[in-house]
Amino acid sequence: MLETITAVNQAVNSFIWGIPAMVCIIGVGLLLSVRTGFLQLRKFPYAIKTIIGRIFHKKDASDGAMTPFQAVCTALAATVGTGNIAGVAGAIAIGGPGAVFWMWCSALLGMCTKFSEVTLAVHFRERNKNGELVGGPMYYIKNGLGSRWQFLAVLYSLFGVLTVFGTGNATQVNTIVTAIDSALLAYGSSLNSILPTVNLVVGVVVAMMVAMVLLGGVKRIGSVTEKLVPFMALFYIVLALGVVVLNYRRFPAVLASIVGGAFDPRAFTGGAIGSIFLSMQKGVSRGIFSNEAGLGTGSIAHACADTRKPVKQGMFGIFEVFADTIVICTLTAMVILCSGVPVGYGSAAGAELTISGFTATYGGWSSIFTAVALCSFAFSTIIGWGLYGSRCIEFLFHTDKVVGPFLVVYSFVSILGATVDLGLLWSIADTFNGLMSIPNLLALLLLSGTVAKLTKEFFAGEGAGK
Template sequence: MLELIQSVNSAVNNFIWGVPAMICIIGVGLLLTIKTKFLQIRKFPYAMKETLGRVFKKQDASDGSMTPFQAVCTALASTVGTGNIAGVAGAIAIGGPGAVFWMWISAILGMCTKFSEVTLAVHFRERNQEGDYVGGPMYYIKNGLSKNWHFLAVLFSAFGVLTVFGTGNATQVNTITTAINSALLNFHVISQSSVGTANLIIGIIVAILVALILLGGIKRIGQVAERLVPFMAFIYIFFALGVVVLNIDQLPAVFGSIINGAFHPASVTGGIVGSFFMSMKKGVARGIFSNEAGLGTGSIAHACADTKEPVKQGLLGIFEVFTDTILICTLTALVILCSGIPIGFGADAGAELTISGFTSTYGNWISIFTAVALCCFAFSTIIGWGLYGARCIEFLFSSKVIKPFMLVYSLVAILGATVDLGMLWSIAETFNGLMAIPNLIALFLLSGTVVKLVKDYFHEK
């Protein structure tokens, strides 16, 4: 029975995260890009001015909402995660340096997709029984489409609830315990026999912290995200830029390998990765997995923003994808490629490849930083996905189930830290991908609404 479940999940997973899904996500992104007349490119300077201008602007949110900047930080909390460190490494190892180029292409289209998701989420949001703003794919399906399509909202929410415990929580806690144990063992603070006890302690601490933040409501989530996300992103960018600067002479060759490898991977990898298709597939897939454009999840956080302008908040979606993929993922790729560490092309790799790029440049002491970075990235993802799960289960039932859900969600951290859940990781990833299907259908059907909102905001003819 277990083997049957595994084989069925593997088949569905390969389909969801394979070529058909990528074609749909890229296709919808291209459609929205064309219909909005390449908004993410022609309005990019305006988007950066609007978004970066809000970073330094002191603003208070009304009850039941976040400031626009807190909303984008909460969305970034879930997207800027371990995928930015481990996912990019895996893409380069299997798809070659050219995978980075295709990651950029997916991000450029993803900017318009995320913009559309956020704009629709704010436009079609509601106030719940507690007075909080609620929105996201389930609400723009419910309020923007006819009743014939409402089953898609239920499907999205159901897949969301099934996803959060694994992808959003347990796997992230597992990353935290691995990072901390690796650092503690490196410096001989604990022995191998003490790892189990250390994992339990870490799980309990994470569970308490998550519960304190999530049960504090939407304002506390926003306040934590607004402080944690800029801090962790700045520190990571600072050290990653240091690797690039210290290896600046390698930069022309690295960019050459990225561009050349995108179309002729064999010439860069020595024939080990010889498939143009594999390079493109890995780059696009990792880019989508990292910035979540097309999955619709980030729009749930943006819908909480205290703003009356859906398009203005949508511009923060452009900023979000740019920060996550164009900036942070690219820096991770440059850390790996500029540092000159050996890459085992053709074999999957994870965070250890990125960590090697840092340690080869700075020395072993940097492993403390990488452990802290991994912990911050993973913890922020837990908080972001906690909000997403709460909104999904609330849509299916009512706001009365939010606090019990958050308590259970917090306790899962202990399970994730201490138990090997094996196949459940892969099942959670499958449900994560399934969330994209109802969202992409809704984006396609509501693309005309996005165009109208853009025209009204910019007063275009």
Template structure:
């Protein structure tokens, strides 16, 4: 029965992530890049100065809003997760080292796509019944397009509600249990993996923590995210860079494999991965799963930011994709490929492959440290996607549906602790692909607004100088 479900889901994924999707995702990114005159490159220095450079400026947000830093941390809580660790490992195993190249390319274009999504989300946001700022694809469809497009907003929100249970929760909890299992097994605490009762206990503990935080609303989520995200990102980056430095002799060969494998994966994988399109599909889909450029979900968190101009927050969208994929995903890829750990190409892989890259360099003790990082990554993602799901269900059914949703969402952690990783990732890919469609249609139709707002913002900046 399970094999049949996997088989059918693979067929659906092959269609959703087929040539048309690749053309749409990359095409919209190229269109926005050209029409904003390569803003992600042209204004990259400006972006870093006004995002990373101003990250720790002390500022308080008003009622129903977050500071720009809290908003980006909440968005990064959703993006910087198991997609950066387990997702990258899966992309390399199924698409070869060349998948990393396509992940980079999709991220470079995705920086502009995310910029457009965030700018639109802030521009077309509104206050809900609680006085909170709410926005995202469903709101820029509702408030930016005519009423005849209202079905698109409903479609996006419906896919969003369905997606968060798998992408935002089940896959994350599954990775947490895998990380803990690998850590304890490598240290000799358990020779044959975690007992099923331990997995259940982990699921229950996560359920309770998620419930307490999400019930507290956007302010509580923002406060947790601004403390957790910087810590976990820096923690992981330092350990990853140490692996690369200690294996520096392998770095040139790894980059050669990445670029060669992007166009001729057969030569690198021994023929197991023989198609450039497979490498492209795995790289792009895992890249989007990680940085969410094209999904529009991150813009839901960004729409809560207290800013003077939509483009001001849109710049954080560029920074977010850069930090998530160009920095953190690349470090994961280099850890796996530089460490020389064996990769079973053509077979599903997850966090355990990334962990093996670290342990091959440092020894078994580091698996405990990595388990901590993985748990932080995954838990932050659960919180971020819990917010996305809450906003989607609120848009569909009103504020009365939020608490029942939060309870149901929290309980999924118990299920995710015992499910099969391969099936979870496959289903997550399916719903991610479905969310892309209505969002990219809206972003493309509203691209003129993005261009106008961008010109307005930088003309005011020029005048002020």
């Protein structure tokens, strides 16, 4: 029976995260780009200016809301996770250096997709009975498409609730304990006997920290993420840039392998990988998995922003994909490729390949700093997905009374993630994660005219600062 379930899930997962999904996500991204006149390129300087302005413009949000900057930090908290470290490594190992090029291409379209998701989420959001701003794909389906499409909103929320325990929590905690265990073992195999106890303690501590943050509501979530995300991003960027600088002689050859490998993988992988299609598939799929453009999840956090300008908040969506994929994922690739560590093309690889890139450059002591970066990335993802799950379950039950118990259960899953191997369950959660994209992409397709209209009106009027 278990083998049958596993086989069925693998087949569904391959379809959901395979070619059909990528074609749909890229197709919708291309349509939205055309309808907005490739806004992500034309208005990129404006997006960066908006972000910088919000960083230095401090103000308190109204009750039940976050500041616009806290909203983007919360969305980035969920987006910048282990996929930026382990996912990129896997894409390079299986698809070759050229996978990075296709990751960049998917990100360019993903910028407009996420811009559209955020704009629609803010435009069609509501206030719940507690006065908190709530929004996201389920709300722009409900308020933007009418009663005939309500089933899509319900499906999205259902898939969201089923996803958060695995994708958003347990797998992230597993990454935390793996990073800590690796750092401890670097100081001697004699510590191996204490690892189960260490893992349990880590699981309990993470569960308590997650509960304290999430049960404090959107204000506390925003307050934590606006401090944690800039710290962890800058910490990782500086660490990664150091690898590139110290190995600068390899940089030109690495760039050549990324561009050349996109069209001739065999020439840069020793013949281990010879398919352009495989390189494209891994680059695009891992890019999507990392920045979540097309899944709609990030828009749930942006809907909490204390702003009256949906399009202006949408600019944060453009920055979000840029920061996640163009900056952080690219730096991860550079750590692997510039450090000169053996990649083992054609075989599976994960975070250990990225860690090897750091330790090969800095020495074994850097495993501690890498562990800190991994822990920060994973913890921030747990916080962000906790908010997403609470919004989804509130939408399903039409009451916020279920949110507290849900968040308590969600927090305790951290202990399971740290101590138990639940393999198939997390694979199923990954499938539900992909299923979330179906109702969201259909909604984006049907509401693309609304996105184009809101964008045109904003930049033609006072919203653009004219």
